[in-house]
Amino acid sequence: MTDASTRPVTLRAGTRADIPALTAIYNHYVEHTVVTFDTTPFTPAEREAGWFVHYAPAGRHRLLVAETSGDVVGYATSSPHRPKAAYETSVETTIYLHPDATGRGIGRILYAELLDSLQTEDVHRALAGVALPNDASTALHERLGFTALGTFREVGRKFGRYVDVRWFERPIG
Known part of the structure; x- marks a missing residue:
């Protein structure tokens, strides 16, 4: 991947067609960080069948991709928060960037666009969990209008240690 800071973001x-690139981005975080609590990398076929199939170009559950010069450099999603009908107007949002694309403002642009796109849908609340420590993600969520709700202490275990998750919310619409 070349320097993303000098290229326009689409x-x-x-x-x-994006599934292989999206899977590679996600697997980096699976293998090297506590950002996700998945512990085993995925194949593109697994990601298509178990993850990609519930997204649509419009509606509450979206997958938005960022690319620079034709290279996929990140993605943001809005997914069901919980499977019960009363939760349908709440979505859980997330964002992942290629490691070479972080710190350049791409995440802010991508995540803001996802949140803006939900304004026209029947979405009332966006929720996001941030594994701690993660100062960059915490700052991004706060800059985009999320408010911290609380921290689930030692709710996950990865790489032999327990990890806290701070939950954030943001009104939509």
Whole structure:
């Protein structure tokens, strides 16, 4: 990947053709960080069948991709918060960037676009969990209008240590 800081960012709905690049980005975080609590890398086929299939270009559950010069450099999603019907107007949001694309403002642009796109949908609340410590993600959520709700202490265990998760919320619409 070349320097993303000097290239314009294009945002678009994710497609099946993006699955290999999106899987590679996600697997970096699976293998090297506590950002996700998945512990085993995925194949593109597994990501398509168990993850990609519930996203649509419009509606509450979206997959938005960022690319620079044709390279996929990140993605943001809005997914069901919980499977019960009363939760349907709440979504859980997340964002992942290629490690070479962090710290350049791409995440802010991508995440803000996802949140803006939800304004026209029947979405009332966006929720996000941030594994701690993660100062960059905490700052991003706060800059985009999320408020910290509380911290689940030692709720996950990865790489032989327990990890806290801070939950954030943001009104939509």
